[in-house]
């Protein structure tokens with residue numbers, strides 16, 4: 121493989137990592153609070169607001185059930201509004217974030233719901249405010265689950281980021297399609313796939329390791 | 342400072358040197374005509390968990406609350422620390438109507454009420470020391486004050502060497518000690534215990550109960566103890582409240598209640614101690630008719646008579662014959678003997694009648710179970 125092609129791969133990897141990490145950060149900063157709210161706002165819960173909970177649940181589900189490629193196209197006006205353009209890696213971050221946030225919210229909700237309700241009651245019994253319960257009890261206790269949720273989100277984002285290539289988003293997916301498929305360079309296609317596999321493996325391994333480290337529910341030696 | 346404030350300030354300074362004298366009738370917790378209804382929801386009907394609850398828990402006492410599953414025991418204590426609101430009536434804790442508080446005021450009041458739980462409810466993500474620190478962090482203590490207080494508490498509950506262990510590395514008894522330390526962290530004057538020893542083995546239970554007794558003695562903390570285990574009430578409580586289907590059915594001094602049990606629930610709890618079943622080997626030999634050369638089998642209950650320990654000898658003297666002890670179970674509740682004896686009296690119906698009438702005159706409740714060879 122020529123030097124030039126290798127440089128292309130390196131550049132595309134950089135674009136992918138940029139899109140995924142920014143999208144993951146922004147999506148998490150929306151998804152985590154939404155997830156915590158979904159997990160604590162049903163009737164009788166910490167921030168009981170059943171109506172808001174249902175409405176938010178519907179929105180989250182709607183976003184999650186829209187195929188990603190349709191989402192990308194559907195929100196082009198919005199993307200333009202935010203990013204000033206609808207093509208390129210920067211613009212691709214917008215649909216990536218919008219796809220990942222509800223996904224993260226549902227995973228976070230599930231992780232928070234895993235926390236034993238007795239702990240909430242315990243903290244209330246010594247006068248903790250709802251916010252103190254979230255920050256001192258729910259999030260620390262759900263931390264292993266939250267780490268795994270974010271890991272899963274990043275892995276999925278790597279997959280999605282390969283798709284935004286189709287709409288001029290750049291990155292590894294774009295490279296694979298343009299060179300591997302349109303210019304018929306199977307070695308390029310292979311290289312892109314190998315790099316993606318390596319990235320996913322690295323993210324997953326790191327996430328698993330971190331989740332294990334923060335899990336105090338089991339003894340470790 | 343206005344006049345009213347200066348007056349209160351003056352009074353509180355004046356009263357400082359005089360420690361609040363523990364008056365016998367001074368109530369730490371007072372229930373005033375309290376009812377609790379959990380409203381109907383979806384397909385679940387509403388539940389009347391408590392009704393017409395009217396009683397006081399004396400300051401500095403250890404009060405046991407017993408009752409069958411679903412009787413309303415947990416609801417009762419959850420009203421004390423404001424985890425639940427009464428549907429009607431008031432719950433006054435240390436002179437403050439907890440049922441009327443909400444939000445920040447309630448949270449402040451909750452800091453002077455500690456609670457321990459059956460399943461300990463420790464945060465798995467925090468070490469022993471950090472679990473104890475949690476209520477102090479919530480109350481906004483400084484780091485230095487927290488560290489000093491936690492060290493003191495670890496010492497108090499006897500697990501100072503486990504300070505950096507996570508709950509997953511500790512035994513049930515150790516976990517409950519952390520639970521107790523955590524509950525006492527903000528120096529509450531009431532400690533609520535909801536089945537705190539039910540997940541522990543008998544030996545560990547005893548050590549935890551000893552610790553609670555110490556805390557009550559040394560710190561003067563009023564303890565409210567929910568349990569379905571008679572042995573817990575027997576070992577620790579001075580006062581007992583028996584509740585059934587949301588009503589208080591009996592209450593008073595432990596010795597008094599258990600030597601004169603009136604309600605079937607109290608009797609059932611008592612039979613846990615005195616054992617109202619006849620040993621199987623004996624039951625299989627019992628016949629309804631006297632047997633020549635055999636014995637009449639008489640069972641007597643010992644409830645609070647301090648002469649219980651000499652009754653066999655006295656009965657033998659009265660009947661001028663040997664009296665066999667076929668089974669016996671005697672315990673002490675609040676310094677009173679409580680138990681049952683199954684006795685074999687040589688002879689037939691006449692002997693049985695004579696024995697029972699003697700025992701009845703001596704204020705024992707006695708019955709004839711039958712005859713054995």
Ligand SMILES: Nc1ncnc2c1ncn2[C@@H]1O[C@H](COP(=O)(O)OP(=O)(O)OP(=O)(O)O)[C@@H](O)[C@H]1O
Pocket residue numbers: 379388389390408409410411412413414415416417569
């Ligand atoms: N949050 C709730 N919502 C609806 N019903 C409830 C709720 N909590 C308790 N109940 C009902 O109230 C009644 C009393 O319950 P409570 O938990 O006080 O009983 P308990 O004496 O503590 O029982 P146990 O010994 O089993 O713990 C029960 O019928 C129970 O089903």
Ligand SMILES: [Mg+2]
Pocket residue numbers: 414415416535
């Ligand atoms: Mg209960």
